[in-house]
Amino acid sequence: MSISTERKEFPLLYVNQHSRGVIGWGAHQMAGVECQINGISHALLVTTGLKGTGIVEEVEGVLKANGISVTIFDKVTSNPKDYECKAGTEAYLAAGCDGIVSVGGGSAHDAGKGIRIMVKNNGADTSLRDFAAFLDPHYTTRIPTYRFIDIPHVAVNTTTGTGAEGTAFAIINDEEWKYKLILIVPGVAPSVGLNDPALMRLQPPQMVAWSGMDAFCHAMEPFIGRLNMPVVHGVGIRAIKMLSENLRQAVANPKNDVAIENMAWAQYIASMAYNMGGGMGMVHGLAHMVSVLKDLHHGYTNAIMMMPVERFNAIAAPEKFKEIGEAMGLDVRYMNSVKATDITLDAIERLRGDVGIPQEPLSTFDFTDADIDHSIKWSLNDISREANPRDVTGEQVREIFRSCMD
Ligand SMILES: [Fe+2]
Numbered sequence: 063m064s065i066s067t068e069r070k071e072f073p074l075l076y077v078n079q080h081s082r083g084v085i086g087w088g089a090h091q092m093a094g095v096e097c098q099i100n101g102i103s104h105a106l107l108v109t110t111g112l113k114g115t116g117i118v119e120e121v122e123g124v125l126k127a128n129g130i131s132v133t134i135f136d137k138v139t140s141n142p143k144d145y146e147c148k149a150g151t152e153a154y155l156a157a158g159c160d161g162i163v164s165v166g167g168g169s170a171h172d173a174g175k176g177i178r179i180m181v182k183n184n185g186a187d188t189s190l191r192d193f194a195a196f197l198d199p200h201y202t203t204r205i206p207t208y209r210f211i212d213i214p215h216v217a218v219n220t221t222t223g224t225g226a227e228g229t230a231f232a233i234i235n236d237e238e239w240k241y242k243l244i245l246i247v248p249g250v251a252p253s254v255g256l257n258d259p260a261l262m263r264l265q266p267p268q269m270v271a272w273s274g275m276d277a278f279c280h281a282m283e284p285f286i287g288r289l290n291m292p293v294v295h296g297v298g299i300r301a302i303k304m305l306s307e308n309l310r311q312a313v314a315n316p317k318n319d320v321a322i323e324n325m326a327w328a329q330y331i332a333s334m335a336y337n338m339g340g341g342m343g344m345v346h347g348l349a350h351m352v353s354v355l356k357d358l359h360h361g362y363t364n365a366i367m368m369m370p371v372e373r374f375n376a377i378a379a380p381e382k383f384k385e386i387g388e389a390m391g392l393d394v395r396y397m398n399s400v401k402a403t404d405i406t407l408d409a410i411e412r413l414r415g416d417v418g419i420p421q422e423p424l425s426t427f428d429f430t431d432a433d434i435d436h437s438i439k440w441s442l443n444d445i446s447r448e449a450n451p452r453d454v455t456g457e458q459v460r461e462i463f464r465s466c467m468d
């Protein structure tokens with residue numbers, strides 16, 4: 063094996079441990095036992111509410127049956143906000159909780175992580191900005207000043223895309239800055255993530271599509287990315303294969319038990335690709351800006367930005383795109399890698415279209431030139447840029463956005 067000669071901003075790479083996981087039908091019934099194992103006697107149950115599914119009530123019942131006291135905090139919204147973490151922190155401290163149980167998708171889990179960071183530091187007075195990961199100053203230089211987050215967290219995952227139930231990052235909206243803070247603090251990964259297909263099969267099809275394309279980006283971005291970590295290649299390429307073989311069927315019928323179980327695994331290992339050290343790229347970097355400015359679903363904005371960004375990135379990683387094509391079952395093995403990249407990108411766009419997501423113009427969401435200027439300012443210092451396979455300038459970001467406007 064040759065040594066990678068791709069330029070990296072920093073020579074040291076961090077390999078994060080993924081959270082313990084319990085995966086399979088009925089996994090949510092382990093929530094109470096996992097609270098006991100991890101020392102939680104009074105949980106703050108953090109959720110968006112998941113209204114109409116009965117899931118929150120079900121998990122609350124499981125916890126109480128195991129002798130765990132429960133205080134419910136259901137004020138989290140999609141794209142979880144800094145003020146929601148503050149309110150959750152106040153609820154946690156007022157009730158005397160000793161751990162978090164998050165129930166839902168990435169928004170619930172990341173809000174739970176944000177609350178744990180705040181409780182461990184200065185409570186509701188904590189500024190989450192102090193833990194935001196930027197390129198300059200590089201986030202790794204601040205890590206030695208952080209307190210290890212040792213507040214236990216049981217994450218009950220209900221969607222097939224986020225991976226946040228197992229990852230060492232929290233993404234929280236700073237509503238004043240209009241920026242998604244990427245919080246990387248040692249210990250912030252949940253103590254355990256429970257992935258239960260019996261809950262995931264209750265998702266509406268659109269959620270399966272949006273979160274599924276998010277998972278595809280979680281596998282693809284680190285696989286083609288500059289950090290180029292071998293551990294990432296294995297899980298990333300397998301996740302792409304599983305997603306391309308199961309996402310359509312899961313969207314067509316979320317109660318297709320084989321497809322949704324495979325999606326549960328695919329989203330899990332896709333998140334390992336970026337969490338274990340592969341990082342994200344500018345699909346997430348730019349999609350974060352669209353979602354924070356227009357309050358659009360994270361997976362949806364990734365699906366909107368993935369083709370323009372990856373067509374821009376294509377010249378940086380044609381051999382990687384060829385491998386992705388092979389994983390998707392395309393007949394590209396003996397093909398020139400540039401041609402194989404074209405075919406692979408067309409197949410990814412076909413998958414996105416098949417699950418009902420068109421290339422919606424950003425003007426549809428009133429995304430303006432001022433929004434582009436704001437996005438350039440923040441995305442260039444975002445750590446998502448670090449792993450992007452192609453160098454990217456502000457003017458190139460502008461061109462990518464402009465190509466998506468109409
Ligand atoms: Fe994502």
